[in-house]
Amino acid sequence: MRKKIILFYAIALLLGVNCINAQTLYVKKTDGTQQQYELSALRKITLPENNVVIDPYSNLRDTIAMSEVRYFSYTDYVTSISVELEKPNSLMVYPVPVNDILRVRYTFEKTKTITLQIIDLHGRTIKDEKITTANGAVEIEVDVNDLPSGYYNCVINNGNVNQSSRFVKQ
Known part of the structure; x- marks a missing residue:
């Protein structure tokens, strides 16, 4: 996007x-x-x-x-x-492909508690974290070193909107 x-x-x-x-x-x-x-x-x-x-x-x-x-x-x-370019509720994940640390950049309008999930292509939730964020752009580091190689979705739920971005784990 x-x-x-x-x-x-x-x-x-x-x-x-x-x-x-x-x-x-x-x-x-x-x-x-x-x-x-x-x-x-x-x-x-x-x-x-x-x-x-x-x-x-x-x-x-x-x-x-x-x-x-x-x-x-x-x-x-x-x-x-x-x-x-950074609109409220915009999601970006990098680097793609990732080896160990996935960086998730999300822009918030105000302080919120969000849910960050890593979901495999079979729909199974691999990681599920609740994070309290400040307003503005926030960068979250997610350790994906233990994930097997493959395609995954990073999903952010801010209470109103679900946004997802696909990434590849090497």
Whole structure:
């Protein structure tokens, strides 16, 4: 889902160059750093294998892991638009495939007690944890070292909504 959202905004940014005469693309990372690119110098933006590849005409590509991108924004002389990628109740799991520690990133509107479950493809609950979270983005580390290799679903229930994301254990 996150990849589709990023792809949509990346395409909108590139198409928007002709429509609003935008000048600069900003990529804000989760560590707080920000990179900027002149839109007139960009050939394309692609999203291969959970990365964002920014390909300028100078052929000096920048590859950024999608898990490191907090949001994209761009500005022109008149309009300033910022697109926040972390919406409330958004779920992301990484790395995929995972060997030992699965990182679960979830964004909350307010402090809640949630249920995090790891479910195998037969529907059996392998792990079931209740976690109290603060508002904002929370990263939870789940030890999956004891799981056999295979496909699993990570399910978050925040009381109102169930969200799941599939991952592979090596």
